[in-house]
Amino acid sequence: AQSVTQLDSHVSVSEGTPVLLRCNYSSSYSPSLFWYVQHPNKGLQLLLKYTSAATLVKGINGFEAEFKKSETSFHLTKPSAHMSDAAEYFCVVSHTTDKLIFGTGTRLQVFP
Template sequence: AQSVTQLDSHVSVSEGTPVLLRCNYSSSYSPSLFWYVQHPNKGLQLLLKYTSAATLVKGINGFEAEFKKSETSFHLTKPSAHMSDAAEYFCVVSHLNDYKLSFGAGTTVTVRA
C-alpha cells in the first residue's frame, strides 16, 4: 500500500519569505511523487514530479522539492512567497503497478502582506 502524510494542515508566511511544505510517503515500491496546487474553485495543477531521475526537482512558479529516500520525504520549498501562492497544496504518490494517485490531506498556505 502507498500513502502520504502532509505534516502541516496550515502554513502561514509573509510575502517574500521562504515556504516549506512537508510530506512523508510510504510505498512498497519505488514511488513517483508529485505536488499539486489547487486555487479556490479551481482544478488541480501539477507543480512538479519526481520519477526516479534527479532527486532535486524543479517545478513551475519557483517551487522545488527534494526526494530523500532515507527519510521517505518529499518536501516542497520556495525561496520567496508571493501573494498568488495562497492555495491548497497536495502531496501525491503513485507507483508503476498501481493506476491510482494517492493524495495527502492537503496543506493550506496563506500569505500575509
C-alpha cells in the same frame, strides 16, 4: 501499501519569506511523487513530479522539492512567497501513475 502524510494542515508565511510544505511518504516500491496545487475555485494543477531521475525536482512558479529516500520525504519549498501562492497544496504518491494517492492537503496563507 502506499500513503502520504502531509505534516501541516495550514501554513502561514509573510510575502517574501521562504515556504516549506512537508510531506512524508510510504511505499513498498520505487514511488513516483507529485505536488499538485489547487487555487480557490480552480482545478488541480501539477507543480512538479519525481519519477526516479534527479532527486531535486524543479517545478513551476519557482517551487522545488527534494526526494530523500533515507528520510522518506518529499518536502516542497520556495525561496520567496508571493501572494499568488496562496492555495491548497497536495502531496501525491503513485506506483503506477494511473492511481494517485493524495495527502490530506496543506493550505498555504500568504500575508502581505
